[in-house]
Amino acid sequence: MTVQYIFELFGVFVFAISGALAGNERQKHDWFGIAFCAFVTAIGGGTLRDLFLGSKPLVWFDDMNIIYAVFAGILFTGVFYKTFDKWRKTLVLFDTLGLALFTIVGLEKAQSFGANNFIAVLMGMFTAVMGGVLRDTLINKTPLIFMEEIYATACIVGGILYLLLDGFGLDRNLNFIISGSVIIAIRLITVKYNISLPKFYKE
Amino acid sequence: MTVQYIFELFGVFVFAISGALAGNERQKHDWFGIAFCAFVTAIGGGTLRDLFLGSKPLVWFDDMNIIYAVFAGILFTGVFYKTFDKWRKTLVLFDTLGLALFTIVGLEKAQSFGANNFIAVLMGMFTAVMGGVLRDTLINKTPLIFMEEIYATACIVGGILYLLLDGFGLDRNLNFIISGSVIIAIRLITVKYNISLPKFYKE
Amino acid sequence: MTVQYIFELFGVFVFAISGALAGNERQKHDWFGIAFCAFVTAIGGGTLRDLFLGSKPLVWFDDMNIIYAVFAGILFTGVFYKTFDKWRKTLVLFDTLGLALFTIVGLEKAQSFGANNFIAVLMGMFTAVMGGVLRDTLINKTPLIFMEEIYATACIVGGILYLLLDGFGLDRNLNFIISGSVIIAIRLITVKYNISLPKFYKE
Numbered sequence: 001m002t003v004q005y006i007f008e009l010f011g012v013f014v015f016a017i018s019g020a021l022a023g024n025e026r027q028k029h030d031w032f033g034i035a036f037c038a039f040v041t042a043i044g045g046g047t048l049r050d051l052f053l054g055s056k057p058l059v060w061f062d063d064m065n066i067i068y069a070v071f072a073g074i075l076f077t078g079v080f081y082k083t084f085d086k087w088r089k090t091l092v093l094f095d096t097l098g099l100a101l102f103t104i105v106g107l108e109k110a111q112s113f114g115a116n117n118f119i120a121v122l123m124g125m126f127t128a129v130m131g132g133v134l135r136d137t138l139i140n141k142t143p144l145i146f147m148e149e150i151y152a153t154a155c156i157v158g159g160i161l162y163l164l165l166d167g168f169g170l171d172r173n174l175n176f177i178i179s180g181s182v183i184i185a186i187r188l189i190t191v192k193y194n195i196s197l198p199k200f201y202k203e
Numbered sequence: 204m205t206v207q208y209i210f211e212l213f214g215v216f217v218f219a220i221s222g223a224l225a226g227n228e229r230q231k232h233d234w235f236g237i238a239f240c241a242f243v244t245a246i247g248g249g250t251l252r253d254l255f256l257g258s259k260p261l262v263w264f265d266d267m268n269i270i271y272a273v274f275a276g277i278l279f280t281g282v283f284y285k286t287f288d289k290w291r292k293t294l295v296l297f298d299t300l301g302l303a304l305f306t307i308v309g310l311e312k313a314q315s316f317g318a319n320n321f322i323a324v325l326m327g328m329f330t331a332v333m334g335g336v337l338r339d340t341l342i343n344k345t346p347l348i349f350m351e352e353i354y355a356t357a358c359i360v361g362g363i364l365y366l367l368l369d370g371f372g373l374d375r376n377l378n379f380i381i382s383g384s385v386i387i388a389i390r391l392i393t394v395k396y397n398i399s400l401p402k403f404y405k406e
Numbered sequence: 407m408t409v410q411y412i413f414e415l416f417g418v419f420v421f422a423i424s425g426a427l428a429g430n431e432r433q434k435h436d437w438f439g440i441a442f443c444a445f446v447t448a449i450g451g452g453t454l455r456d457l458f459l460g461s462k463p464l465v466w467f468d469d470m471n472i473i474y475a476v477f478a479g480i481l482f483t484g485v486f487y488k489t490f491d492k493w494r495k496t497l498v499l500f501d502t503l504g505l506a507l508f509t510i511v512g513l514e515k516a517q518s519f520g521a522n523n524f525i526a527v528l529m530g531m532f533t534a535v536m537g538g539v540l541r542d543t544l545i546n547k548t549p550l551i552f553m554e555e556i557y558a559t560a561c562i563v564g565g566i567l568y569l570l571l572d573g574f575g576l577d578r579n580l581n582f583i584i585s586g587s588v589i590i591a592i593r594l595i596t597v598k599y600n601i602s603l604p605k606f607y608k609e
Contacts, residue, residue, distance in 0.1 A: 023403070026345055030400035032356060033349025036336075047255070052453070054462040056257040061322060081405035119467060133442075133544075138336075140343055140546055142432055146439025153438055197436035200429070202487035226606070229548055233603035235559060236552025239539075250458070259460040264525060284608035341539075343546055 004176070008105065009069045011098025014091060015131055016042040016073025022135050024077070035074050037135060042070045045130035049106050049123055053113045096187045100180035102128040103155040104162055121159035128155045150190035153197060158183035207379070211308065212272045214301025217294060218334055219245040219276025225338050227280070238277050240338060245273045248333035252309050252326055256316045299390045303383035305331040306358040307365055324362035331358045353393035356400060361386035410582070414511065415475045417504025420497060421537055422448040422479025428541050430483070441480050443541060448476045451536035455512050455529055459519045502593045506586035508534040509561040510568055527565035534561045556596040559603060564589035 019041025023034040043060050050058050060066040080087070106127025110120040129145055129152045136143040145151045162179035166172075190196070222244025226237040246263050253261050263269040283290070309330025313323040332348055332355045339346040348354045365382035369375075393399070425447025429440045449466050456464050466472045486493070512533025516526040535551055535558045542549040551557045568585035572578075596602070 020403075023349065024405060026349075028345070028350045029403050030350060031403050032400055033346070034403045036346075036349060036355075051254060051457055052464055052467075057317075058255055061255075061318065064319070064321065067321060078403065078405075114463075115467065116470070118470065118473060137544065137546075138340065138346070140340075140345060142434070142546060143439070143442075143544070146429065146432075146442060147434045147436060152442075197438055200426075200435050200437050200440045200484065202430060202484070223606075226552065227608060229552075231548070231553045232606050233553060234606050235603055236549070237606045239549075239552060239558075254457060260520075261458060264458075264521065267522065267524065270524060281606065281608075341543065341549070343543075343548060 004101070004105075007097060007101050009065055010094055011101050012042045012066055012069040013073045013076075014094035014098050016070040017077050017091065018095060018132070019135050020074050020077035022139055022141075024081075026139050031078075034077070035071075037138060038074045038077075039070055040138060041131040041135040042066075042073065043131070044134040045102060045127045045132075046106070048130050049109065049127045052123070052126075053110060053115075055109065055113065092191065093188075096184050099128045099151070099155060099187065100158065100183040103158055103183055104176050104180055107159050107162060117163050121156060121163065124159040124162075125152050125155035128152075149196050150186060154183045154186040154190070157186060207304070207308075210300060210304050212268055213297055214304050215245045215269055215272040216276045216279075217297040217301050219273040220280050220294065221298060221335070222338050223277050223280035225342055225344075227284075229342050234281075237280070238274075240341060241277045241280075242273055243341060244334040244338040245269075245276065246334070247337040248305060248330045248335075249309070251333050252312065252330045255326070255329075256313060256318075258312065258316065295394065296391075299387050302331045302354070302358060302390065303361065303386040306361055306386055307379050307383055310362050310365060320366050324359055324366065327362040327365075328355050328358035331355075352399050353389060357386045357389040357393070360389060410507070410511075413503060413507050415471055416500055417507050418448045418472055418475040419479045419482075420500040420504050422476040423483050423497065424501060424538070425541050426480050426483035428545055428547075430487075432545050437484075440483070441477075443544060444480045444483075445476055446544060447537040447541040448472075448479065449537070450540040451508060451533045451538075452512070454536050455515065455533045458529070458532075459516060459521075461515065461519065498597065499594075502590050505534045505557070505561060505593065506564065506589040509564055509589055510582055510586055513565050513568060523569050527562060527569065530565040530568075531558050531561035534558075555602050556592060560589045560592040560596070563592060 016038040019038040020034050022041070023029045023037035029037070043066065046059050050056070103124040105124075107120045107124030109127075110123035115123060132145060132151075133143040158179045161182055162175055165175045165178065170178075219241040222241040223237045225244065226232045226240035229236075232240070246269065249262050253259075306327040308327075310323045310327030312330075313326035318326060335348060335354075336346040361382045364385055365378055368378045368381060373381075422444040425444040426440050428447070429435045429443035432439075435443070449472065452465050456462075509530040511530075513526045513530030515533075516529035521529060538551060538557075539549040564585045567588055568581055571581045571584065576584075
C-alpha cells in the first residue's frame with residue numbers, strides 16, 4: 001500500500017460520511033437509504049469517469065478496500081453523529097484531501113486513456129465533484145457546488161497547474177503533492193474567508 | 204422460451220406499470236412522459252448493471268420482447284386504470300416476483316463477469332431496485348426504497364442465501380427457486396405486517 | 407467541415423444556451439453551475455447514447471469543437487442575456503434544428519452498431535431529448551418534455567419517416583434533409599398552434 005492509496009481510501013471514507021449526512025438531512029431515510037447515499041457519493045464520481053473513459057473493470061469492482069472504506073464511513077456517521085461537532089473541521093480537511101487526490105488521480109487516468117489536456121482537467125474535476133452532484137440530486141436538492149464556494153474551481157486550477165508543471169518536466173510525485181496542495185490551499189482559504197465565484201443570475 | 208424468461212417478461216411488464224403509475228402521480232404527464240417513466244423503471248436497473256459490468260450489447264438492445272412487455276405495461280395502465288383496485292394485490296405479487304427474478308439474474312450475470320461475492324450480491328440488488336430509484340428521481344421524489352419497507356434488504360438477504368446454497372453445491376435451478384422464494388416471502392411478510400428497517404435519523 | 411457538421415455544432419451551441427438559461431432560472435447558480443448545466447444539456451444526450459451503444463471514445467472526447475461550441479453558448483448567454491428577447495424566435499429555430507440533426511445522427515449511429523429499426527428510432531429520439539431531461543432533473547424540475555408540446559414525438563415521427571424512405575432506397579443526404587425538415591415542421595407548427603399530446607392523467 002502506497003501513501004497515495006491510503007489517502008485515497010481516506011477520501012472515500014470521508015465522501016461516504018458526506019453522503020450519509022446528506023441522506024440524514026431528509027430525516028426519513030432508513031439505514032439502507034443512508035448507505036445508498038454514502039455509496040453514490042463516495043464512488044459515483046470515479047464510476048462515471050470510468051464509464052466515460054470506457055475503463056473496465058470499474059475501480060471498486062475488484063478492490064474491496066474501497067467498499068470497506070464506504071461502510072466505515074456509514075458506521076462512523078451512525079455511531080459518532082452526536083460528537084461530530086468536534087470533528088467537523090477535521091472532516092472538512094479530509095474532504096478537501098479527497099477532493100485533491102481524486103482530481104489528480106482522475107486527470108492521470110484520463111491521460112492514460114489518451115485524453116487531451118482540456119478533457120484530462122475536466123475528467124479530474126469530474127471525478128472529484130460528481131459524487132456530490134449525484135448525492136444532491138438523489139435528495140432532490142440543487143447541487144451545492146452549482147451555487148456556493150470555490151469547489152470545482154479549485155480542482156480545475158489544480159489540474160491546470162499539474163499539466164503545466166508536468167510540461168516543465170517536474171517529477172510526477174512532487175507534482176502530485178504540489179498540485180494537490182494548491183487545490184487544498186485554495187479550498188481552505190476560500191472556505192475560511194467565505195469567498196465564492198460570482199453569481200451568474202440575469203433577470 | 205424458458206419458464207424463467209416468461210417470468211422475467213412479467214417482471215418487466217409490472218415494473219413498467221409501476222413507472223406509469225408514478226408518472227401519473229404528477230398528473231401533468233402526457234402519454235410520452237408516462238411511457239418514458241415506464242421504460243426507465245422497467246429497464247433502468249438492468250441497463251445500469253450492464254454498463255457497470257461492461258456487458259455489451261445491453262439486454263434490451265436485441266430482445267424486442269422486453270420492449271413489447273414495457274408497451275404492454277403502459278397500455279394496461281392506460282386502459283385498466285379504473286379497475287386497478289381489484290388488481291392491486293396481484294400487482295404487488297408480480298412486482299415482488301420481478302424483484303426476486305431480477306436479483307438472482309443480476310447476481311448470476313455479475314458472477315459471469317468475474318465479480319466477487321459481495322459485488323455479485325450488490326449487483327443483484329442493484330438490478331432489482333435501481334429502476335425504482337431512477338423512477339422516483341425523475342418525478343422528483345425521494346426514492347421510496349430509502350425510507351420505507353423492506354425492499355432492497357430482501358434482495359440482499361436472498362442474494363446471500365443464493366451464494367451460500369451455491370457454495371453447498373445445490374442445483375442451480377433449485378437454488379434459483381428457493382432463494383427467489385425467500386425474497387418474495389420476506390417482502391410479502393414485511394408488507395403484510397408493516398415491518399420496516401430502523402430509521403437512521405440523528406439530530 | 408461538412409454542412410452537417412457545422413449544423414451539429416450550432417445544435418450544441420443552442421442546447422448549451424438552453425442549459426444555461428435553465429440554470430439561471432434557479433437564480434443562485436454561479437458561473438460554474440451554469441457551465442455545468444450547459445454541458446449536461448448539450449452533450450448529455452449523445453453521451454448516454456454512446457454509453458448505451460458501447461461506442462468509444464465518446465464524441466466529445468476527441469472533438470474540441472464540441473467543447474468550444476458549449477463554451478460559446480455559455481458566454482453568449484452571459485453577455486447577451488438582456489437582448490435575448492429579440493433573439494428568442496431565432497433560438498427556437500436553432501434548437502429545433504439541433505433536435506432534428508441529433509435525431510437522425512443518433513439513429514444512423516445506432517444503425518451502424520447493428521440496432522434494429524425500433525431501437526434505432528428510440529436512440530435517435532433519445533440523443534435529441536435526453537440532454538433536456540438531464541437538465542431538468544439537475545434543477546429539480548419535472549422534465550418539460552414529459553408534459554408539454556410535441557417534442558420527442560416529432561423526433562419519433564421523423565425517425566420512422568427516415569427508415570421508411572431509406573427502405574425505398576432514397577439517397578441518404580436527401581433523406582436526411584427531408585426527414586429532418588419534417589421534424590422541424592412538426593415542431594414549429596405545434597409550437598405555433600399550441601398543440602400538445604393528450605394528457606394521460608387518470609384518477
